[in-house]
Amino acid sequence: MSARLGFIMLVHTALDRAAQVARYLAEAGSPVVIHVDARTLPQAREALVSALKDLPDVRFCTRHRCDWGTWSLVAAMQSASELLLREFPGVERVYALSGACLPLRPVAELEAWLDRHPDTDFIESVNVGDVNWTKGGLSEERFTLHFPVGFKRNKWLFDRLVDAQRLLHVKRSIPDGVVPHIGSQWWCLTRETLERILQDPRRAQFDRYFRRVWIPDESYFQTLVRLHARKIESRSPTLGKFDHQGKPHVFYDDHLQLLRRSDCFMARKIWRGSDRLYAHFLAPRDGAPSAAEPQPSRIDRHFARATEQRIRGRAGLYMASRFPGLNRENGKTAEPYSVFQGFTEVFRDFEGWLGAVASCRVHGHLFARKKAEFAGREKFFAGGLSDSASLRDYNPRAFLTNLLWATRGERQCFQFGPADTQGKAYELLWFMSADSNAQISVITGAWAVPLYRSGRDVAQIRAEAARLQRIESDMIDILHSPHVRARIRIWTMAEFLENPAEALHALFDEIAPQSQSRLLQTPELVDLSGFGSFLQELRNQGMQPVLMGEFPTTPEAPDPSHRMK
Amino acid sequence: MSRAGDLWQDYLWRRRRQLRLARALRKRRELASVVDRTDLIRPGDVLAFTTLRNEAARLPFFLAHYRALGVRHFLVVDNDSDDGSREILGEAPDVSLWHTRASYRASRFGVDWMQGLLMRYGRGHWCVSVDADELLVYPHHDTRPLPALCDFLDGEGEASFGALMLDLYPQGPLDAVRYTPGQDPTAVLPFYDRANYTISRKRDLDALWIQGGPRSRTFFADRPERGPTLTKVPLVKWHWRYAYVNSTHTLLPRALNRIYDDQGGEKLSGVLLHTKFLPGIGAKSAEEKTRRQHFGEPGAFDAYYDALIAAPDLWTPHSTQYRGWRQLEAEGLMSRGGWG
Numbered sequence: 052m053s054a055r056l057g058f059i060m061l062v063h064t065a066l067d068r069a070a071q072v073a074r075y076l077a078e079a080g081s082p083v084v085i086h087v088d089a090r091t092l093p094q095a096r097e098a099l100v101s102a103l104k105d106l107p108d109v110r111f112c113t114r115h116r117c118d119w120g121t122w123s124l125v126a127a128m129q130s131a132s133e134l135l136l137r138e139f140p141g142v143e144r145v146y147a148l149s150g151a152c153l154p155l156r157p158v159a160e161l162e163a164w165l166d167r168h169p170d171t172d173f174i175e176s177v178n179v180g181d182v183n184w185t186k187g188g189l190s191e192e193r194f195t196l197h198f199p200v201g202f203k204r205n206k207w208l209f210d211r212l213v214d215a216q217r218l219l220h221v222k223r224s225i226p227d228g229v230v231p232h233i234g235s236q237w238w239c240l241t242r243e244t245l246e247r248i249l250q251d252p253r254r255a256q257f258d259r260y261f262r263r264v265w266i267p268d269e270s271y272f273q274t275l276v277r278l279h280a281r282k283i284e285s286r287s288p289t290l291g292k293f294d295h296q297g298k299p300h301v302f303y304d305d306h307l308q309l310l311r312r313s314d315c316f317m318a319r320k321i322w323r324g325s326d327r328l329y330a331h332f333l334a335p336r337d338g339a340p341s342a343a344e345p346q347p348s349r350i351d352r353h354f355a356r357a358t359e360q361r362i363r364g365r366a367g368l369y370m371a372s373r374f375p376g377l378n379r380e381n382g383k384t385a386e387p388y389s390v391f392q393g394f395t396e397v398f399r400d401f402e403g404w405l406g407a408v409a410s411c412r413v414h415g416h417l418f419a420r421k422k423a424e425f426a427g428r429e430k431f432f433a434g435g436l437s438d439s440a441s442l443r444d445y446n447p448r449a450f451l452t453n454l455l456w457a458t459r460g461e462r463q464c465f466q467f468g469p470a471d472t473q474g475k476a477y478e479l480l481w482f483m484s485a486d487s488n489a490q491i492s493v494i495t496g497a498w499a500v501p502l503y504r505s506g507r508d509v510a511q512i513r514a515e516a517a518r519l520q521r522i523e524s525d526m527i528d529i530l531h532s533p534h535v536r537a538r539i540r541i542w543t544m545a546e547f548l549e550n551p552a553e554a555l556h557a558l559f560d561e562i563a564p565q566s567q568s569r570l571l572q573t574p575e576l577v578d579l580s581g582f583g584s585f586l587q588e589l590r591n592q593g594m595q596p597v598l599m600g601e602f603p604t605t606p607e608a609p610d611p612s613h614r615m616k
Numbered sequence: 617m618s619r620a621g622d623l624w625q626d627y628l629w630r631r632r633r634q635l636r637l638a639r640a641l642r643k644r645r646e647l648a649s650v651v652d653r654t655d656l657i658r659p660g661d662v663l664a665f666t667t668l669r670n671e672a673a674r675l676p677f678f679l680a681h682y683r684a685l686g687v688r689h690f691l692v693v694d695n696d697s698d699d700g701s702r703e704i705l706g707e708a709p710d711v712s713l714w715h716t717r718a719s720y721r722a723s724r725f726g727v728d729w730m731q732g733l734l735m736r737y738g739r740g741h742w743c744v745s746v747d748a749d750e751l752l753v754y755p756h757h758d759t760r761p762l763p764a765l766c767d768f769l770d771g772e773g774e775a776s777f778g779a780l781m782l783d784l785y786p787q788g789p790l791d792a793v794r795y796t797p798g799q800d801p802t803a804v805l806p807f808y809d810r811a812n813y814t815i816s817r818k819r820d821l822d823a824l825w826i827q828g829g830p831r832s833r834t835f836f837a838d839r840p841e842r843g844p845t846l847t848k849v850p851l852v853k854w855h856w857r858y859a860y861v862n863s864t865h866t867l868l869p870r871a872l873n874r875i876y877d878d879q880g881g882e883k884l885s886g887v888l889l890h891t892k893f894l895p896g897i898g899a900k901s902a903e904e905k906t907r908r909q910h911f912g913e914p915g916a917f918d919a920y921y922d923a924l925i926a927a928p929d930l931w932t933p934h935s936t937q938y939r940g941w942r943q944l945e946a947e948g949l950m951s952r953g954g955w956g
Contacts (some may be wrong), residue, residue, distance in 0.1 A: 295956050296773055305759040320770030322764050352624040357956025363884040368948040369815055370848060374824055374876045381880040431932035434811025437833040446814035456948065457811035485662035 056081050056162050057130035057142035061124070063088035063117060065151045065323035066099040073109055074102075075333045084135040086127040089114040110134055118201040124236070124268035129342035132245055146239040151320035152289060153302075155332050160340050161316045170246050172280045175234030176273040182233060183470025187214070193265040194224050194231040197315075202265075226253070233266075234273040235287035240280075247279040248272065254391065269280065290315035290347050292354040297361055298614045300354045304328055311351050314343040337376050344555060358443040359394035365457050367488075369449065381488040389464040389562055390489060392526075397544065397551075397576060402426075402466070402576035411462035417454070418447060418471035418479065429614040433457035441470070447474040448482050449564070451602055462562065467491075469498050469522035480529050489537035490563030491530065494597025495523060495546040500577060501586040513592045523598055545600025551576065625820075633868040636728075636859040644721055644732035647693060647714040649946035653687070654737055662762045664744040665733055666728030669695040671748035674894065675704045676798040681751050683710070686761030687744060687880075691737055693729040695720050700886065727860050742766040745848050745864050745887065750778060751801070753941050754886030755952035760884050766853070768884070768955055776867065777851035778875025779886040780949055781844075782808050783829045784938065787894050791927035793895050800856035801891040807935040809833075810947045813846065823847065823866045823873035830930040833919050842917075848888050849875060884953030885945050896923045925932065 058076050059230075062069040073083045080463040085103075087096050098398055103109045117123045120417040132145055144165055165171075178192050186416075196216045202209045225231065251257065257275060261267040276283060285424060301320050302310060304327040310318055321328055364373045366382025375381070379602045394401045395415070406413040406426070415424030423438040425431075430438050435458030436450065437443075455463060473479055485488040498519040500513045530539050538561065540554075547554055554572045557615075559571065584601035590596065657663065664687045665800045671678070679690065690711040694702050695718075696912065696920050705713045723729050730745060742762065746752060754765060754777075769777055784805035786793045795804050813828035824847050832843035847865050852858060852872060877883045905921040936947070944950050 053913065064742030102917055178708050205953040234710070274682040284618055300956060301764075301771075303756065303760045303764060305756055322760070322767065323833065324761065326765055354956045357952065357954050360882050362881045364880050364951075365948060368882075370813075370882075370948050370951065371778050371815075371824065372827060372876045372883035372953065373881065373948075374817065375880045376878045379878065379880045422740070429933075431833075431934050433828065433934055435809030435833065435932060435934055435936075436812055437837065439833065441836040442833060442840050446816070453813070560889050 052454050054163065055141065055143040056146060056158065057139055057144070057150060058083045058146045059112075059135055060085045060148050060150065060152075061088075061117070061127055061131070062086070062099075063091055063151055064276055064577060066091070066236040067102075068321070068323050070102040070505065071329055071333055072105065072148075072150070072153060075154060076111050077103070077106040077456055080108075081137060081158050082110070082139045084110045084112050084131045084138075085155055085536055086112050086131045087114055088127075089116040099133060107166065108139070110138060111203060117348065118552060119203045120266045120268075121201045122262045122264075122267050122324065122490050125271045128236075128268070128272070133249060134583060136246060136249075141511070143242050144239055145242065145245050145289070146317075147237055148289065148317060149319055151323070153239070153311055153318050153321045153328060153332055154316065155290075155313070155318055156316050157336060157340065162341065162343075163340065168284065170241060170243075171282045171284050172238070172240045172276055173284045174238035174240060174273060174276055175287045176232040176276055176283060176285050177234050179270075180233040180234055189265055190233075191231070192217075193233070193270065194225060195292045196221060197221065197263045198265040199263065219527065223260075223263070228278065229240045229257070229260075230277060231270060232273045232277055233270045234285070235289070235291065236268040236272070236447055237287050237289040237317075238276075238289065239288045240276065241334070244276060244280045248275045250278075251275070253411065285347050287316040289319055290345070292350060292351065294354070295358050300357075302328065307331055307349055309353060313345065313347055314341070315345040315350075321486070347603060367452060367459075369456075378539045382488070383482065384488045385459050386455055387462060387488045387490065388455055389462070389558075390467045390483060390491045391464065392467050392492065393494030393547075395466050395546065396468075396497035396500040397494060397548065397579075398574040399577055401574055401583060408461075409464070409559065411464050411562060412458065414463065414465035416468065417465040417470050418443070418453075418467060418473075420470065422471060423450070424466075444472055444474075447472060447479050448542060451482070454483070464562070473522070473526075477525060477529055481534075482527055483537045484530055484532070484537050484539065487536040490558075490561055491539045492554075493527070493530065493539070494544050494547045495527060495541060496520075498523060499544075499586070499589075499599055500579070500582070503582055504577070509585070509588045509592055513589060513594050516589055516596065517594050520594075520596060520598055527598075543598065543600030545602055548576070548579070618670065628653070629780055629868055629870060632861075633859045634859070636731065636861070636868070636923075637857070638742045640728045640731035640735060640859070642743040643718075643728035644736075645728055646716045646718040647732065648716065648722070650694070650713040650715045651706050652712050653710070654691070656710070657689050657737065657741075659740070660763075662686055662744065662766060663688065663738060664690045664746065665692075666690070666746055666747040666748060666923070667693040667695060667720075667723075667730050667779065668697065669720065670697045670699040670701060670900075671703060671741055672697070672700040673797045673896065674748045675701060675794060677801060678748050679708060679711075680749075680798070682744065684761075685752065685757060686763050692896045693726060693733070695726065698787050701834060725824050725863055727863060731860060733856070733897045734854055735856045739852055739856050742851060744768075744851050744855045745860070749880070749891045749892065749894070750781065750850070751889040752850055752886055753944070753950075754779070754890060755941055755945050755950065757886075757941055762851075763886075765851075769851075772884075774855045774857075774883075776849050776875055777884070777886065779848045779850050779888045780826060781846040781848050781888045781890050782811070782944075782949060783831055783844075783892065785930040785935075787929075787931040787935070789927045789929050790893050790924070791895070795894050798851065801894055802889065802938045805891055805893055806937050807931055808938060810936040810949065814840075818866075821861065821866050821873055822870045824876055834928060834930055835923050842920075849873065850886075850888060860875075882951040882953050884955050885950045887941075887950045893930070898927055901925050930938060 076083050112130045115123045115127045202206050230478050261271045299320050300323050303322050304325050363381045367385025402413050412426050414426045417423050422440050555573055583604040586596050588606045636904050691713045692705055705711045785807050786805050793804050809829050813826050816825050819824050826846040827843040836843040845865050901921040901924040
């Protein structure tokens with residue numbers, strides 16, 4: 052077979068896997084030149100050599116000690132390429148891969164695909180001024196500072212040398228005509244381009260320059276190819292994704308379908324223990340060769356989602372490996388919810404009405420003193436939350452975030468008020484008011500209605516009324532603070548009662564935008580005749596009820612049970 | 617805090633860590649080697665360390681579970697079992713066994729013994745430190761064994777891996793459960809609470825303190841602060857300087873407790889399935905109560921033990937049935953972090 056495609060392969064660990072891949076490529080008729088890191092143990096290297104000794108087209112090139120991010124990797128690639136080009140004159144294209152690469156499709160399909168792109172060099176090559184994906188803060192400085200020490204060898208010294216050079220305004224001059232480009236070191240070049248790079252009369256000058264560039268393996272060929280190539284397709288032919296820190300994502304057995312459907316030719320990095328991947332992709336294949344174009348986008352999305360979860364996390368989730376500090380939550384709670392203050396007080400059966408007209412879960416006072424009033428007054432609720440007040444009050448904020456996390460997909464509504472547990476220094480209301488998922492609607496002063504309807508003696512009620520009013524005033528202050536991100540509506544009770552239907556409709560348009568709120572029957576109000584006199588009575592007892600607004604004093608309540616004593 | 621204050625704190629923690637290590641060295645003398653197969657340990661092997669007493673029923677599945685995850689060697693301290701645990705362990709080809717009759721409590725619930733073994737054999741290895749009733753699961757554990765996880769953590773520059781301890785329970789009274797050794801415990805304890813956990817941050821140790829779950833709501837409703845601690849750091853790339861502080865909840869140096877992201881992101885984490893409520897919990901609680909070997913204050917947990925002996929029902933209509941790691945991950949009890 053006249054092999055037109057040859058491979059150079061850089062390996063340092065997992066040599067058994069490298070041997071498998073080399074054998075697969077060589078048996079398909081392609082020559083393979085392997086560079087084994089000089090630091091690899093001699094026994095391991097000998098095992099690799101003997102494992103492949105039956106394959107005449109597998110060669111081993113001069114070994115270099117490879118340190119990540121240093122010139123040694125370029126030297127290794129140069130040695131391997133030179134050997135390949137010299138020993139196999141029929142090779143028209145050279146593909147660079149690592150020991151952790153895995154061919155996903157037969158070599159013949161790759162060759163056919165390359166034939167459809169004549170004279171094209173596949174190499175990711177991006178002008179360093181235009182990239183935004185270099186990690187670690189170094190992009191152009193990779194080319195203008197000196198890097199005598201490898202980062203992995205001595206991080207501290209590496210950083211100090213960078214600092215010192217910045218301080219001294221050191222600036223290396225870039226060789227004439229060279230425009231720094233960077234990109235993946237896994238490329239596929241044509242013989243012509245590669246030979247021109249390796250035989251360039253200025254090569255000694257370039258090599259001297261790149262020896263002190265940072266991560267030259269990502270810039271040497273990527274830059275020089277711009278001087279020599281006829282046609283550059285700026286993308287790596289090898290499928291490989293990088294995370295937010297610039298580290299490659301690794302493929303495991305569970306990625307098999309994803310890899311198969313990607314139709315890419317080569318993938319890296321493969322975890323060395325992925326038996327299924329190696330068995331599947333290195334097995335001989337029957338059937339007609341496929342001419343499918345590589346489609347890496349599904350894999351892109353898969354890893355983009357993972358990176359998103361690592362960086363931003365899931366909104367409203369607090370757990371063992373995600374506990375964001377204040378204002379780092381990327382969403383304090385999981386989903387929108389509604390908080391009603393004063394509604395159960397002025398309507399007869401607000402909870403029942405709301406549950407019937409809106410498709411949401413309607414709780415009572417979740418933070419009532421005695422117990423959490425879950426919808427249906429259940430003893431336990433979603434996720435295993437208990438109605439016990441002491442459990443809830445141990446960490447009321449966690450109670451709320453747990454509830455909202457556990458009920459994702461169903462809007463939660465609950466009642467709140469000055470008589471409820473507020474948490475330490477109103478932590479609950481501070482939290483909710485700063486949460487853009489919260490819709491908080493308050494009818495101020497409505498806490499007085501249950502007192503009025505209790506029929507108890509006003510003298511006894513006075514202290515309780517004063518307490519509730521004080522708490523509600525504090526609450527209103529919080530809701531007016533500049534940190535508020537919730538949707539907040541506040542009416543005085545008098546204001547609200549002037550036109551309850553309009554207020555409810557406005558709320559409803561937010562809770563259930565698809566429903567025809569204008570057609571809704573508003574719930575029935577409680578009987579408030581005599582409320583004005585009740586307020587006057589409170590005033591007479593020395594308290595000043597202000598939050599409910601102006602109520603005319605009516606001389607006599609019609610219902611004797613509500614009469615003042 | 618001022619810089620001087622920080623330095624002083626650092627010094628105190630360092631001192632505390634050193635005392636722990638000295639103590640572990642001392643306590644190592646209490647251990648008598650029964651079977652020593654540690655010469656089988658190869659560089660890079662993932663090791664498991666555990667202290668146990670009378671776990672013959674749990675051991676077959678425990679060993680099978682961790683073997684399947686890729687644990688290559690188990691280093692076990694047997695605190696004077698008399699139920700056949702020792703025989704099971706002695707016959708297993710990948711277990712090294714030590715025996716002691718000394719007090720579990722005086723050894724800080726076995727941590728000192730484990731610490732001694734970790735110091736000696738754990739160095740440079742990724743080490744799983746768990747009790748016999750804790751089964752580690754993590755994202756993709758069915759396709760990516762522990763060596764894959766450890767390679768990933770190495771790449772991330774992490775030296776520790778966190779997990780939530782998740783109490784599993786049955787439907788119905790605890791003493792109605794029947795369990796055959798070797799059986800998957802999630803078949804008889806299929807339920808858990810999926811969103812019933814509170815977290816606070818322990819600034820001194822830079823650790824999270826997670827509490828809650830079925831035990832909190834059933835036994836500690838009146839005093840939630842006593843609820844069980846569910847934070848665990850079960851997997852650590854061991855260095856001889858490291859020391860567990862409280863059980864396997866927290867470690868020194870403090871940086872190892874940073875198993876969480878506080879900038880909004882999610883780190884990779886797992887779940888320890890807690891099979892405490894397998895049959896025998898009543899008898900074990902009675903024994904624990906008489907032995908008074910739990911935590912700092914014997915007596916403080918009598919009511920808890922009494923409640924356990926009474927075989928309560930922990931199930932509620934809102935309990936969730938265990939269906940594997942994908943569900944735990946979706947529910948946010950653990951996270952795949954960036955491990956796509």
